[in-house]
Amino acid sequence: MMQQRRNYYIIGSVLLSILLVPLSGSGIISLKWGIVPFFGGSALIAVSLLWLSSCIFSKEMNSGYILQVFRYILTAGLITSFSGLLLLSGSYIRYVAMDRLSPHWILFWPLVLVACLIFLAGMYRKIIQGNVETFKRWERFIKREDREPRSFLKNLWEEVILQKQLRRESHIRWLRHVLIFWGFVSLWLVDFAFAVITKYLPIFGWPPLPKDSAVRVGFDFFLDFFGLMILTGTAVALLWGLRVRRTTQKIYTDTPTAAFLFIVAFTGYLVEGLRLAALPYEPYMGYSFLGNFVASFIRGTDLSFSSIHRGLWLFHVFISCAFIAYFPVKRLVHSCATPVGKLMQSQKTMLDKKVKGVVSGLLNPEE
Known part of the structure; x- marks a missing residue:
């Protein structure tokens, strides 16, 4: 009954959000109605993960209660973010119609929305749905009183963050993995903060950052780095x-994925270079060191920067969203699944009980 009620809530919330899109597109409700739920939903997703961590680091409260609350917060976060994306799409369509935005922006949020939905569906199918039977076999051995938080944190630091085992096996594979994984995670976090501070907070009355301010050039540097x-x-x-x-x-290579991601990153620098090349040089541009390097080759030429930039920007957005959707398909999904496995390996007491349970079942099949 509770599952059915939750499904009705999800469907009702999605339908309500879809009905609100014409209101945001017509201007009856403002852009803020899309920004607040999108970032608020993202915050709820983060809170749900922090709440779930209490299963590992605390013996307080019932495990079933923790998981139930986690599901509710996570569901609320996903629905709220989804609603925000829909409302932002409507607002962007209106701004394009009013000539306040270039027409190519009309594709941005719908593409992000579709990519995120495919990504979430793929991750759910690969990591959760694909491991239901494994979890059922493990379920009776997972007891909170057997958890080992110190071992968990040790493995988190050594095997997930520093990747020590991989470094022992192969320095080149470790270097490749660290550069891609932490570059990707760090770029996403910095880009998220950049969008919030420079694009959306000014809508709520915050003073916009000057292009040569320390914070702004700091963003420019780390985005390029x-x-x-x-x-x-x-x-x-x-x-x-x-x-x-x-x-x-x-067997440790994935050339199609590496090539795909290389093109995404490379076209990003081309887009940035074209944007900077269309402007007179100013000292703050030097902090975007790679984008400015690209711009230095084309600044002052007779190229039509606006048309080339728009076309390349659309291509970059499309393949970036395609890569997000592609993430769960190939080996990249292991960058999420493998750390979970390494963290489970740190729980020696649970592993020992599982082995004893399996051996006991083999020796006493009638029990």
Whole structure:
């Protein structure tokens, strides 16, 4: 009954959001109605994950209650973010119609929305639905009183963050993985903060950041720096893949994914370079060191920057969203699944009880 009620709530919330899109598109409700639920929903998703961590670091409260609250908060966060994306799409359509935005922006939020839905569906199918039977086999051995928080934190630091085991096995694979994984995560976090501070807070009355302010040029520098990490990591992956393509090490390569991500990162720098090249040079542009490097080759030429920039920007947005949707399909999904497995391996007491339970079942099949 509760599951059915939750499904009705989800369907009703989605339908209500869809009905509100014409209101945001017509201007009856403002852009703020899309911004607040989108970022509020993102915050709820983060809170749900923090709440779930209490299963590991605390013995207070019943586990069933913690999981139930987690599901409610996570569901509310996903629905709220989804609603925000729909309302933002309506507002962007209106701004394009009013000539306040270039027409190519009309595609941005719908593409992000579709990519996120495909990503979430794929991750659910791969990580959750695909491991239901495994969880059922483990369920009777997972007791909160057996948890080992210190071992969990140790494995989190050494095997998930620093990737020590992978470094022992292969320095080149470790370098590739660290550059791509942490470059991607860091770029996403910085880009998220950049969008909030420079694009959306001014809508609520915050003073916009000057382009040469310390915060703004700091964003410019780190966006280029973390993008360079991804570009370097994918280049290393592609070159190493060519080197080992006829050896047993080939099983550790994923050339199509590396090439895909390389194109995403490379076109991002081309877009940034074209944007900067269309403007007279100013000292603050130097902090976007790679974008400015690209711009230095084309600034002052007779190229039609606006048309080239718009076309390349659309291509970059499309392949970026395609990559988000592609993430659960290939080996990249292991960047999420593998850390979970390593964290479970840190729980020695649970593992021992599982082994004893399996052995007991084999020796006493009638029990």
